[in-house]
Amino acid sequence: MSNKLTNILVPVISVILGLLVGAIVMLVSGYDPVQGYIALWEGIFGDMFTIGGTIRQITPYILAGLAVAFAFRTGLFNIGVEGQLIMGWLAAAYVGYAFELPAIIHLPLAILAAALAGALWAFIPGLLKAKLQVHEVIVTIMMNYIALHVANAVIQSISDSGEKTPMIHESASLRSTFLDTLTDYSRMHYGIVIALIMVVIMWFILEKTKRGFELKAVGFNQNASEYAGMNVKSNIILAMVISGAFAGLAGAMEALGTFGNITVQAGFTGIGFDGIAVALLGANAPFGVLLGAILFGALKFGSLNMPNVGIPVEIVSIIIALVIFFVASGYIIRVLLERLSKKKEAK
Amino acid sequence: MSFLEVLYFLVPTAIFYAAPLILTAIGGVFSERSGVVNIGLEGLMVIGAFVGIVFNLTYVDTFGSWTPWIALLVAGLAAGIFSILHAVAAISFRADQTVSGVAINLLGLAVALFSVKMLYDKGQTDMIKVRFPRFNIPYLEDIPLIGPMLFKDVYGTSILAIAVAILAWVIIYKTPFGLRLRAVGEHPTAADTMGINVTKMRYIAVIISGVLGGIGGAIYSQTISGDFGHGTINGQGFMALAAMIFGKWHPLGALGAAIFFGFAQSLSIAGNSIPYIQDIPAVYLHILPYVLTIFAVAGFIGKAHAPKAVGQPYIKGKR
Numbered sequence: 001m002s003n004k005l006t007n008i009l010v011p012v013i014s015v016i017l018g019l020l021v022g023a024i025v026m027l028v029s030g031y032d033p034v035q036g037y038i039a040l041w042e043g044i045f046g047d048m049f050t051i052g053g054t055i056r057q058i059t060p061y062i063l064a065g066l067a068v069a070f071a072f073r074t075g076l077f078n079i080g081v082e083g084q085l086i087m088g089w090l091a092a093a094y095v096g097y098a099f100e101l102p103a104i105i106h107l108p109l110a111i112l113a114a115a116l117a118g119a120l121w122a123f124i125p126g127l128l129k130a131k132l133q134v135h136e137v138i139v140t141i142m143m144n145y146i147a148l149h150v151a152n153a154v155i156q157s158i159s160d161s162g163e164k165t166p167m168i169h170e171s172a173s174l175r176s177t178f179l180d181t182l183t184d185y186s187r188m189h190y191g192i193v194i195a196l197i198m199v200v201i202m203w204f205i206l207e208k209t210k211r212g213f214e215l216k217a218v219g220f221n222q223n224a225s226e227y228a229g230m231n232v233k234s235n236i237i238l239a240m241v242i243s244g245a246f247a248g249l250a251g252a253m254e255a256l257g258t259f260g261n262i263t264v265q266a267g268f269t270g271i272g273f274d275g276i277a278v279a280l281l282g283a284n285a286p287f288g289v290l291l292g293a294i295l296f297g298a299l300k301f302g303s304l305n306m307p308n309v310g311i312p313v314e315i316v317s318i319i320i321a322l323v324i325f326f327v328a329s330g331y332i333i334r335v336l337l338e339r340l341s342k343k344k345e346a347k
Numbered sequence: 348m349s350f351l352e353v354l355y356f357l358v359p360t361a362i363f364y365a366a367p368l369i370l371t372a373i374g375g376v377f378s379e380r381s382g383v384v385n386i387g388l389e390g391l392m393v394i395g396a397f398v399g400i401v402f403n404l405t406y407v408d409t410f411g412s413w414t415p416w417i418a419l420l421v422a423g424l425a426a427g428i429f430s431i432l433h434a435v436a437a438i439s440f441r442a443d444q445t446v447s448g449v450a451i452n453l454l455g456l457a458v459a460l461f462s463v464k465m466l467y468d469k470g471q472t473d474m475i476k477v478r479f480p481r482f483n484i485p486y487l488e489d490i491p492l493i494g495p496m497l498f499k500d501v502y503g504t505s506i507l508a509i510a511v512a513i514l515a516w517v518i519i520y521k522t523p524f525g526l527r528l529r530a531v532g533e534h535p536t537a538a539d540t541m542g543i544n545v546t547k548m549r550y551i552a553v554i555i556s557g558v559l560g561g562i563g564g565a566i567y568s569q570t571i572s573g574d575f576g577h578g579t580i581n582g583q584g585f586m587a588l589a590a591m592i593f594g595k596w597h598p599l600g601a602l603g604a605a606i607f608f609g610f611a612q613s614l615s616i617a618g619n620s621i622p623y624i625q626d627i628p629a630v631y632l633h634i635l636p637y638v639l640t641i642f643a644v645a646g647f648i649g650k651a652h653a654p655k656a657v658g659q660p661y662i663k664g665k666r
Contacts, residue, residue: 029465077445079386134644135653137445138592141386141585142637153630267581276449312464317457324450325432329440 010333011281011288014326015295022319026311036311043305044298050305052183055192056258058297060085062195063250064275065282065289066202067118067243072284073206074239075219080125080140081247082272083147084118086265088251090151091117093262094158096168096255103171110172111194111252118248119241121147126240130233136240144268152264164263174257189257196290198246203286205242215239247272274300277320280327296320353621357613358496362505365609367392367567369508371587372594372601373515374559379596380519381552382532382656386448387433389584390455391560392567394429395422397459399565400575401466403475414477415569416503419562426561427554429455434553438546441660452584460577471576479504479570504566511559512602519598528552532654535661545661563587589640596654608636 023033044054064081071078078084092114099106125139158165174189206212217225218235226232250271255262278296282288303316326333371388378385399415399422407414433451436442463472479502487498519525530538531548539545564580572579590608594600614621615632 025461029461079445079449128641128645132645134641134646137386138588138644139641142589142640145582145585145637146634149630149633153628266578273449273453276446277453280446312461314457314461314464317453318461321450321454321457324446324453325436325442328442328446328450329436331442332440 006334006337007283009337010330011283011292011327013333014281014323014330017326018319018323021322022315025318026315031311032309035309036306036315039306039309039311040299040302040316043302046305047184048182049184049186050301052179052186052188053304054298054301056186056188057301058293059189059191059195059257060250060253060271061274061278061293061297061300062192062290063198063246063253064271065278065293066198066286067246067250067272068275068279069282069284069286069289070202070206070246071239071243072279073219074215074235074243075222076126076129076236076239076243077137078122078125078140078240078243078247079137079276080122080143080244080272081250081275082268082270083140083144084121084244084247085251085254085269085272086144086147086151087121088114088118088248089255089262090154090251091248092172092252092255093165093168093260096172097166097261099172100169101171106169106171107174107256110168110256111249114248114252114255115245116248118251119245122240122244122247123237126237126244129240130236144272148265148268151262155262155264165261167260168256172256173260174253175260187258189253191253191257194249195253198249199286199290202246202289206286211238247275250275274320277324280324355495357610357621359499359501359505360613361606361610362497362509363502363570363609364612365606366502366504366508366570367563367583368587368590368605368608369512369563369602370566371560371563371584372590372605373512373598374556374563375588375591376515376519376594376596376598376601377528377552377559378556379591379657380532380654381528381549382535382654382659382661383434383437383549383553384444384448384658385433385553385556386445386585386588387430387451387455388448388556388560388587389580389582390448390452391426391430391557392564392584392587393452393455393459393580395426395561395564396568396572396580397462397564397575398422398425398561400472400475400568401462403477403569404473407475407477412477412480415475415479418569419565422565423558423562426564427558430553430557430560431550433557434550437553438549438660441662444658444660456577456580459575463575472574474573475569478573479566502570504570508566509602512598515598529654531661532656535656539661539663549661560584560587586636589636592653593636593640593643595643595652607639611635 026033026036043050045051064085067081068078092110095110095113121143125136125143128134128139129136155165174191176190179188206216214230214235217230218232222232274296278289278292282292299316299320303313306313371392375385375388399418402418402421403414410417433447436447437444464470481500481502483500484498488494519528527543527548531543531545535545567583568575568579586608590604591601593604611632615629
């Protein structure tokens with residue numbers, strides 16, 4: 001069996017296995033899986049409202065997935081997407097309400113602020129990794145919690161010990177009356193356009209630029225890259241910064257599109273962690289990430305319809321976690337696939 | 348409050364908050380010493396916290412005041428079984444251990460919340476009625492200064508946590524089993540050559556981390572929160588991970604780090620009534636453990652070295 005085919009088969013099999021085990025879990029827990037999956041389908045494609053909601057959910061997933069995938073491609077594991085997203089969310093929400101500018105300047109400024117905030121939050125682990133060889137997984141996890149507490153403190157000080165920041169001005173909003181009427185006020189917004197552009201940009205950086213080649217080379221083999229005359233340290237920092245900028249943009253989607261402000265967070269949004277799942281499923285390729293985000297975003301939003309038939313929404317989180325398990329255990333799926341194809345050849 | 352009163356309040360509170368962290372961090376020490384990264388500690392704590400509360404609520408009439416203790420055992424067992432998933436993926440299926448840990452975290456929370464809704468038809472359990480009692484340790488409580496600080500009104504869980512830490516130190520550093528465990532984590536090929544079963548050692552280590560993480564979670568839910576919901580375990584597992592690293596992968600180091608983090612937590616909770624501390628914004632105390640951990644791994648507070656083979660699957664015959 002060709003390598004390319006196995007690469008595509010592993011995620012597909014993982015998703016099927018995930019859905020299958022999900023069905024078994026429902027069956028064992030005394031729920032009707034058929035009814036459950038029908039409710040899930042209806043929750044995704046039922047009407048214009050759910051379609052709009054699904055697209056809205058997919059938007060930050062694409063960007064969070066790109067953030068994780070970009071880091072993976074450059075040999076880094078960015079678990080800090082969650083924290084970078086929160087900082088981006090905060091920055092965009094702040095710029096959105098604190099300034100009064102024409103939309104043509106205001107909206108790009110707010111988006112840029114989010115990207116910068118996310119990039120800055122990722123710069124620290126990048127710097128520590130490049131200069132002191134500190135493992136980025138530990139630092140980014142810690143940065144997540146620092147982001148959560150810092151953002152909450154800033155929100156409270158902005159709002160005089162309140163719970164949320166003021167709403168952003170119309171000029172910084174990604175929402176539109178056209179989309180609202182089209183999708184029955186599903187809160188869908190134009191962020192999806194930005195997300196899709198970013199998919200192309202990531203593909204362009206990695207595949208079509210010299211810098212992208214260097215970033216990938218450093219991810220593959222630091223010694224070889226150094227020997228070839230590349231600056232390993234600055235490439236590591238740049239990779240983290242770009243990854244963080246994607247994560248910050250995911251935060252901008254929440255600030256400028258879905259919510260219009262930021263509220264004190266009791267815990268993480270989960271988008272950053274789901275971004276890991278998205279990136280893995282998409283094999284860290286930009287267009288793979290798009291497909292992964294569509295699948296997980298749709299599952300996540302569609303699951304909101306499942307309590308209507310009495311099934312807890314968490315079943316979808318179980319399925320997503322299982323899919324990650326199966327994709328991560330791709331080695332064993334590959335072994336099984338090889339054995340199967342060998343048997344066929346023997347016949 | 349006088350300085351002594353402050354200490355009498357802060358020290359027991361610090362250990363009380365540290366107990367779940369200590370146990371979970373020790374679990375992490377076992378796993379990582381054997382060469383398996385375990386960022387799934389959070390998910391293991393969630394399972395422990397959930398099972399502990401459910402057991403406590405269900406069997407409180409049968410076991411009476413012993414309920415929380417038995418709940419600890421059951422929670423440890425449940426999380427131990429749950430951790431086998433991580434072991435299978437990370438050790439046998441050669442999965443990326445960090446990714447598998449992320450999956451454990453997601454799965455643990457999802458399974459627990461799913462079950463809560465299934466069992467109770469709501470997002471959160473009721474409050475438990477029987478918690479861990481406090482007691483005085485005879486004679487020791489009469490020691491001036493230290494007595495009221497450490498031995499008066501103590502929680503059994505605090506003693507358990509410290510005992511487990513010391514026991515872990517003995518096991519890891521003073522027994523053949525511990526030597527093998529460390530060998531497997533530093534140089535699995537050498538260990539294998541000497542006849543140590545690398546796979547078996549790693550399975551045992553991961554399951555121990557599951558049991559301890561589960562007990563840690565059950566202590567948290569039965570002492571601090573009193574019920575189980577989606578926000579019950581919110582970063583405790585990652586804080587335990589931080590304590591493990593800050594303690595340089597050493598059981599007693601992890602114990603010290605966890606108590607220090609507990610201290611920061613009790614300061615942030617009780618800080619408004621303590622002079623000087625009340626002037627510090629709470630956010631600084633909240634982020635202190637995380638900032639310190641970054642300093643620790645960055646080498647500002649002595650260099651922390653992870654076990655050499657941590658994160659790499661062992662493939663027989665591969666050099």
